[in-house]
Amino acid sequence: MKKDWPLWEVFIRSKKGLHHRHVGSLHAADEKMAIENARDVYTRRNEGVSIWVVESKHITASNPEEMDSLFEPATDKVYRHPTFYNLPDELKHM
Amino acid sequence: MDTVHLEKDFQEKIDQEIKIEPKDFMPDAYRKTLVRQISQHAHSEIVGMLPESNWIGRAPSLRRKLGLLAKVQDEAGHGLYLYSACETLGVDRESLIEQLHEGKAKYSSIFNYPTLTWADIGAIGWLVDGAAIMNQVPLCRCSYGPYSRAMIRICKEESFHQRQGFEILLTLSRGSEEQKEMLQDSVNRWWWPSLMMFGPHDKDSPHTAKSMKWKIKRFSNDELRQKFVDVIAEQIKILGITLPDPDLSWNEERGHYDFGPINWDEFWDVVGGNGPCNKQRMHDRVTAHERGAWVRDAAIAHAEKRATRKAISKAS
Ligand SMILES: [Fe+2]
Ligand SMILES: [Fe+2]
Numbered sequence: 084m085k086k087d088w089p090l091w092e093v094f095i096r097s098k099k100g101l102h103h104r105h106v107g108s109l110h111a112a113d114e115k116m117a118i119e120n121a122r123d124v125y126t127r128r129n130e131g132v133s134i135w136v137v138e139s140k141h142i143t144a145s146n147p148e149e150m151d152s153l154f155e156p157a158t159d160k161v162y163r164h165p166t167f168y169n170l171p172d173e174l175k176h177m
Numbered sequence: 178m179d180t181v182h183l184e185k186d187f188q189e190k191i192d193q194e195i196k197i198e199p200k201d202f203m204p205d206a207y208r209k210t211l212v213r214q215i216s217q218h219a220h221s222e223i224v225g226m227l228p229e230s231n232w233i234g235r236a237p238s239l240r241r242k243l244g245l246l247a248k249v250q251d252e253a254g255h256g257l258y259l260y261s262a263c264e265t266l267g268v269d270r271e272s273l274i275e276q277l278h279e280g281k282a283k284y285s286s287i288f289n290y291p292t293l294t295w296a297d298i299g300a301i302g303w304l305v306d307g308a309a310i311m312n313q314v315p316l317c318r319c320s321y322g323p324y325s326r327a328m329i330r331i332c333k334e335e336s337f338h339q340r341q342g343f344e345i346l347l348t349l350s351r352g353s354e355e356q357k358e359m360l361q362d363s364v365n366r367w368w369w370p371s372l373m374m375f376g377p378h379d380k381d382s383p384h385t386a387k388s389m390k391w392k393i394k395r396f397s398n399d400e401l402r403q404k405f406v407d408v409i410a411e412q413i414k415i416l417g418i419t420l421p422d423p424d425l426s427w428n429e430e431r432g433h434y435d436f437g438p439i440n441w442d443e444f445w446d447v448v449g450g451n452g453p454c455n456k457q458r459m460h461d462r463v464t465a466h467e468r469g470a471w472v473r474d475a476a477i478a479h480a481e482k483r484a485t486r487k488a489i490s491k492a493s
Contacts, residue, residue: 127247
């Protein structure tokens with residue numbers, strides 16, 4: 084039998100109150116081992132308070148070649164930003 | 178888009194310091210260069226654990242043992258970050274390891290030298306990790322995203338490696354005559370191989386120009402080597418010993434230290450497999466991998482059994 088352990092993506096919450104952030108990947112036979120390996124590989128110096136692991140094959144990614152068309156809807160909507168609106172300087176706290 | 182346009186776009190991104198990510202277009206030669214460099218780097222981290230592990234069981238105190246253990250564990254981690262970065266380029270882990278074990282992939286030839294005394298552990302931390310850091314810091318800005326991110330993690334961890342090495346040497350330098358001799362002997366043996374870690378001279382390094390254009394490399398081999406010599410030639414004064422190079426001297430005009438010729442015949446001989454420990458290193462690596470095979474297989478079998486059981490209990 085010769086089979087590679089599947090690949091997992093690792094996400095770590097570095098502090099309470101922050102998002103989990105992608106930090107890298109690793110191989111593990113199952114989810115329990117993936118969490119333990121993630122602890123040993125990515126948090127040897129207290130870099131985290133929580134770990135998520137997900138098998139890489141379950142991640143769907145956008146295609147970089149379609150980046151322009153995918154994000155096009157937001158490119159011409161300047162009115163979504165506060166600076167679009169002209170207000171007098173006397174107006175405070177807004 | 179055709180290849181010519183894609184390649185032009187690619188180079189423009191690089192010139193603007195925009196990182197290349199795994200799914201982006203990249204020329205074949207760029208991918209190949211990265212796979213070769215990152216895998217070689219990963220193998221070096223893994224094989225690099227072997228000479229140091231030789232002293233874990235014989236460290237002179239618990240404090241030293243803890244430090245060395247933590248360092249060696251870090252090196253395993255570095256190997257894993259780098260293998261993962263390499264896998265994003267479309268090569269799987271198993272074939273990377275196979276290439277190493279079959280002698281098709283190289284690792285840094287410095288690890289083919291033996292660790293004869295405890296002082297060697299200090300010299301490795303100071304000189305070998307020191308040279309590695311010199312090489313690695315600019316790689317944090319490498320154009321390939323996953324490699325650059327792995328290098329940032331690695332560099333954060335490396336500084337403790339060099340400090341623990343220097344502390345070992347500093348302690349020996351304040352010890353008995355015998356300890357001082359051991360210190361000098363160790364630095365004598367590790368100095369030249371450390372200089373070789375930066376690779377051949379620029380004029381003999383055909384890939385450098387391309388790697389610089391792609392911003393995989395930021396400085397040439399000779400530039401980095403000179404930086405290293407300048408730093409170490411100053412630091413060694415604290416240890417009260419000398420570097421084994423009669424030609425070493427400060428050159429006021431250049432603002433750098435001059436140093437003697439490197440024995441490249443020795444370098445190529447070790448790269449070619451004839452260093453003092455090449456065979457032992459590969460033997461230890463392959464044996465460890467083979468002995469671990471049943472664990473890897475058992476873990477897969479266990480995971481599969483659990484998955485099937487879960488599926489059955491869901492169905493019923
Ligand atoms: Fe390392
Ligand atoms: Fe290191």
